[in-house]
Amino acid sequence: MDYSEKVMDHFANPRNSRKMEDANGVGTVGNPTCGDLMTIYIKVEDNIIKDISFQTFGCGAAIATSSMITEIAVGKTLEEALKISRNDVAEELDGLPPVKMHCSNLAADGLQAAIENYYENNQ
Amino acid sequence: MYLDNSATTQVSKEVFEEMKPYFREEFGNPSTLYKLGRESKKALDQARQRVANAINAKPEEIYFTSGGSESDNLAIKGIVFKLAKKGKHIITTEIEHPAVKRTLQFLESLDFKVTYLPVYENGIIKIDDLKEAITDETILISVMHGNNELGTIQPIEEIGKVAREKGINFHTDAVQTFGKIEVDVEKLNVDLLALSSHKINGPKGVGALYIKKGTRLEPLIHGGGQEKGIRSGTENVPGIVGFGKACELAADQLDEHYEKLTSIRNEISDKILNTIPEAYLNGDAEKRLPNLLNFRFKAIEGESLILLLDAKGYQASTGSACSSNTLEASPVLTALGLDPVDVHGSLRISLAPESEEFDVDDFVNTVAESVARLREMSPLWNQ
Amino acid sequence: MYLDNSATTQVSKEVFEEMKPYFREEFGNPSTLYKLGRESKKALDQARQRVANAINAKPEEIYFTSGGSESDNLAIKGIVFKLAKKGKHIITTEIEHPAVKRTLQFLESLDFKVTYLPVYENGIIKIDDLKEAITDETILISVMHGNNELGTIQPIEEIGKVAREKGINFHTDAVQTFGKIEVDVEKLNVDLLALSSHKINGPKGVGALYIKKGTRLEPLIHGGGQEKGIRSGTENVPGIVGFGKACELAADQLDEHYEKLTSIRNEISDKILNTIPEAYLNGDAEKRLPNLLNFRFKAIEGESLILLLDAKGYQASTGSACSSNTLEASPVLTALGLDPVDVHGSLRISLAPESEEFDVDDFVNTVAESVARLREMSPLWNQ
Ligand SMILES: Cc1ncc(COP(=O)(O)O)c(C=O)c1O
Ligand SMILES: Cc1ncc(COP(=O)(O)O)c(C=O)c1O
Ligand code: FES
Ligand code: FES
Numbered sequence: 089m090d091y092s093e094k095v096m097d098h099f100a101n102p103r104n105s106r107k108m109e110d111a112n113g114v115g116t117v118g119n120p121t122c123g124d125l126m127t128i129y130i131k132v133e134d135n136i137i138k139d140i141s142f143q144t145f146g147c148g149a150a151i152a153t154s155s156m157i158t159e160i161a162v163g164k165t166l167e168e169a170l171k172i173s174r175n176d177v178a179e180e181l182d183g184l185p186p187v188k189m190h191c192s193n194l195a196a197d198g199l200q201a202a203i204e205n206y207y208e209n210n211q
Numbered sequence: 212m213y214l215d216n217s218a219t220t221q222v223s224k225e226v227f228e229e230m231k232p233y234f235r236e237e238f239g240n241p242s243t244l245y246k247l248g249r250e251s252k253k254a255l256d257q258a259r260q261r262v263a264n265a266i267n268a269k270p271e272e273i274y275f276t277s278g279g280s281e282s283d284n285l286a287i288k289g290i291v292f293k294l295a296k297k298g299k300h301i302i303t304t305e306i307e308h309p310a311v312k313r314t315l316q317f318l319e320s321l322d323f324k325v326t327y328l329p330v331y332e333n334g335i336i337k338i339d340d341l342k343e344a345i346t347d348e349t350i351l352i353s354v355m356h357g358n359n360e361l362g363t364i365q366p367i368e369e370i371g372k373v374a375r376e377k378g379i380n381f382h383t384d385a386v387q388t389f390g391k392i393e394v395d396v397e398k399l400n401v402d403l404l405a406l407s408s409h410k411i412n413g414p415k416g417v418g419a420l421y422i423k424k425g426t427r428l429e430p431l432i433h434g435g436g437q438e439k440g441i442r443s444g445t446e447n448v449p450g451i452v453g454f455g456k457a458c459e460l461a462a463d464q465l466d467e468h469y470e471k472l473t474s475i476r477n478e479i480s481d482k483i484l485n486t487i488p489e490a491y492l493n494g495d496a497e498k499r500l501p502n503l504l505n506f507r508f509k510a511i512e513g514e515s516l517i518l519l520l521d522a523k524g525y526q527a528s529t530g531s532a533c534s535s536n537t538l539e540a541s542p543v544l545t546a547l548g549l550d551p552v553d554v555h556g557s558l559r560i561s562l563a564p565e566s567e568e569f570d571v572d573d574f575v576n577t578v579a580e581s582v583a584r585l586r587e588m589s590p591l592w593n594q
Numbered sequence: 595m596y597l598d599n600s601a602t603t604q605v606s607k608e609v610f611e612e613m614k615p616y617f618r619e620e621f622g623n624p625s626t627l628y629k630l631g632r633e634s635k636k637a638l639d640q641a642r643q644r645v646a647n648a649i650n651a652k653p654e655e656i657y658f659t660s661g662g663s664e665s666d667n668l669a670i671k672g673i674v675f676k677l678a679k680k681g682k683h684i685i686t687t688e689i690e691h692p693a694v695k696r697t698l699q700f701l702e703s704l705d706f707k708v709t710y711l712p713v714y715e716n717g718i719i720k721i722d723d724l725k726e727a728i729t730d731e732t733i734l735i736s737v738m739h740g741n742n743e744l745g746t747i748q749p750i751e752e753i754g755k756v757a758r759e760k761g762i763n764f765h766t767d768a769v770q771t772f773g774k775i776e777v778d779v780e781k782l783n784v785d786l787l788a789l790s791s792h793k794i795n796g797p798k799g800v801g802a803l804y805i806k807k808g809t810r811l812e813p814l815i816h817g818g819g820q821e822k823g824i825r826s827g828t829e830n831v832p833g834i835v836g837f838g839k840a841c842e843l844a845a846d847q848l849d850e851h852y853e854k855l856t857s858i859r860n861e862i863s864d865k866i867l868n869t870i871p872e873a874y875l876n877g878d879a880e881k882r883l884p885n886l887l888n889f890r891f892k893a894i895e896g897e898s899l900i901l902l903l904d905a906k907g908y909q910a911s912t913g914s915a916c917s918s919n920t921l922e923a924s925p926v927l928t929a930l931g932l933d934p935v936d937v938h939g940s941l942r943i944s945l946a947p948e949s950e951e952f953d954v955d956d957f958v959n960t961v962a963e964s965v966a967r968l969r970e971m972s973p974l975w976n977q
Contacts, residue, residue: 102588105587120552144588144590148514148515148518150533151588215623221621227618234605234613238603242601243909244901245901245909247596247909248601277660278660278830280818280828281660284814284816284817309818313816314816314817317813414830415828415830415833416660429700431815432663433692433696434666434692435691436920445601445602445663447660447661447797449797449798450798534627
């Protein structure tokens, strides 16, 4: 797999990889049967993502995209965060091999699921 | 440290030296009449003799091809196109290499019937299943000798006996076993046997098919009539010369290598299984190649493990879907009845005789650390 | 002096140097994930680009094979197994290389119908014959670009136009033309085009098939899915790298070599036809490769001529039956309508760009003397 240096950096030194005990939004996407499962934890204050972390079972691209999306999303409002697309994630990583594009989907979907979970918790 | 010798090997120095003159000096076409051509022809004959010696065959039973995949295709399609009128049933296993499996799937699309024998959790077929599967329509049995992912070894001798009794052609893919354990076509009772050069420190792009005298095949590549009409195309003389040399070396050193490899393999296996929690060996622990181990680690994904190991200087492989271009998990591991999640957490390491020099403890520690790191990140690891 | 470059060529120094690192240093399997494997993958990509450039194709239209014969077999069987339900008729010529001819004969045994277009005395087909041969059942036209025995060149562009109009797949075997004259897949209007490395100073055991985007084929070698599933088997990385380099060199030097070769060829041809009585050129004098000449000399037999020339240091070939393993006279020369006796008296010489340094007069004298000597012994020579 020809991963960019940035992908390899985020894979080898993942940012914000931990379980968050006091998250107020948690989203899990993927299917371990297919080799991927991703949980995104967010802590929202005043409509802003104050803290974000992930846990991922998956390939190098899945781990790198999880790590990257936490960097992109932190400090954003929920509205802004919902607009992060898979292409944004891939672009920030200087691209992904074509077969791995779906892994960046996973990250964007995971964040969305976490935000939806936050909305559900705080209706 | 290269630990992926089941994928391919380095050409050995002796092999490369032997090949060299055939690129620019002895470059003649073996089919030509003059001296330059006759020298190439002689080189082919010598290589053929060396391959034959290594598997206890006669030189006229060795047919050179472009590799293991072509040999498998030639064996299977060759028999089937010759015997289609006699019957349309073929028996194989659930864990064949794609060169066999996809060939049979193609034949299914032409209305052949294929029985896939189960391999159970140890990765080995049962002779009774084979006996039950045979019908009057069966024209071919194709069962691999050693599996490329698991390293497990099938009971080829016994299968061969059953095939002989019933008068059914029997092909085995010995690409992974050749050079690792004894491969003797007489003892194995086979009619066809596939070999590949680049798995035994020979060059890529060369292989051979053993065809027992009297077995008739339709060619896969028709043309100028080389290889007694069974495999046309100008012969890859330097490649064949290199393959011949690699066979000679492999045969000469077989016992010595077997001892060495088995002892390192066992050391690695014991240490990994003892050091790492929830680590398991895939495939039978005894009936296996001396150079191949396949582990599974709970709650982690193989591609990321491979990448971490590569960063530490260890090259290995995995059966995880995420590591393949098709994003399909290893059908071989799936055939063992493993939980799909576990299939993704597999690690295959395959040793070469040179591997003896490497530091087993450092390797085991690196695997242990890498597995631990990935488990920390994994939502599936709750310990 | 080696004058049999249509049979095979010497690997050039630059090509061999480029291949060397891929035997022992960069020996990775291109399908693997770690750096060693990715380097091999890159080398394949570069070679693919070079082959594509040389024939004005896109790199994704180049599929590597083990040689010209495999490429021809893949093209023909690939189309036919895919389209058998659409029709069962194929059109070709009387003078195809055995890699095409025997493949079609095999298909005839499976109930396909094949029309063999005549080539007349100049060795070239007529477009009107082609047009007449096409039926609603026609699924493939296979006409070689340059003939390996005669050197004659077929009107591929025009054939391609007819094929396009009728929506029929069109394959050409460009093994002999590539590197000698322009081979541009766009201009030639072809869907499939076969190449071989060892005819252009590349290594033996490598070739390629150009497959125009959108053309669908059944693989010939099924397996691990290499070459986008069209040609499985671990890639012959050093061979492919060498082939890529050879393509680059051939393309760069095409015009220069064309000039040189044509002028030596014409000199040899004029001198032989003027010096030796009852000597004739086989095949069209104009529409021919710059490096190939095929003569016939009344009342002598080719194998003996070849042996005499070899003793004087000139390696060449003949279409005489006595020189072939099957004792069958050249079907290509027979297709020209030659008297069978004349077919036995043929001499093919094929030049390489290096040939320029050789002494044409000495060669012509040697041929003249040898022919004279054999005629003295011949009961057929009454002059
Ligand atoms: C068991 C087995 N069969 C066949 C093959 C195919 O051989 P090759 O790569 O030479 O085509 C391989 C290796 O890829 C293999 O491991
Ligand atoms: C016109 C033609 N086609 C096909 C081939 C076969 O190529 P290869 O020898 O690479 O299989 C040859 C040469 O042998 C040839 O001259
Ligand atoms: S998680 Fe399977 S390909 Fe990325
Ligand atoms: S004369 Fe001897 S083989 Fe033809």
